[in-house]
Amino acid sequence: MAGDNRTSLDRRRFLTGAVTGMVATTVPTPAHGQDRDDDRYHQVVPSDPALRVKALESLLVEKGLVDRAALDALVDTYEHKVGPRNGARVVARAWVDPAYKVRLLDNGTAAIGELGYSGDQGADIRVVENTPTVHNIIVCTLCSCYPWPVLGLPPVWYKSAPYRSRAVIDPRGVLREFGTELAEDVEVRVWDSTAEERYLVLPERPAGTASLNEEALAAMVTRDSMIGVAKVAPPAGGGA
DSSP: OHHHHHHHHHHHHHHHHHHHHHHHTTSOOOOTTOOTTOGGGTTOSOSSHHHHHHHHHHHHHHTTSSOHHHHHHHHHIIIIIIHHHHHHHHHHHHHHOHHHHHHHHHOHHHHHHHTTOOOGGGSSEEEEEOOSSEEEEEEOSSSOOOOHHHHOSOOHHHHSHHHHHHHHHOHHHHHHHTTOOOOTTSEEEEEEOOSSOEEEEEOOOOTTOTTOOHHHHHHHOOHHHHHTSSOOOOOTTOOO
């Protein structure tokens, strides 16, 4: 829960900063002698980040730089049809099928393809496994390389300069900010995604899930756990 709240806060901060800057450049400057409190300039930049994003989108559409229908279709595909749900199904299958897990760790791209997930942003995916003694975290230090076919669109914080640098320099500190505390004897491995090879974390299966089927397990897996900044939380009530 702490990790989710922090992620939401970080996402809002990044959106606020990035979009405010871009939208602000489109606001006209009042002519000399014109009252800056004129209603036409009052609240030009909405206070809500979502409205700022919408304003930027409208501007790009108006200038013919973006087709609204194509943009909506792309966002819908990666938020609802692709998104991290594909990756969650991969993880759940590995948890319940030992043979599939072996194939997944041996050749991530091929094993993921068995479930029908592939694409240009997932031509070469390596899967790394979290264990009681090893915790993996994914980053792209150069830009924002990310396994779209299994995780959908990368979150804003993943693309930010602070995350890209600090995940390498101080991975434990970054994990703590996401609410993930690790014992000192747990080794932290940082994997740098590139255009040639992208990574997916296979998180540990939480205790108390022995009685859950594959579908129920998939519903527990989060995007952040497959990036490695969080763990999969055990079921409420402890399960069986």
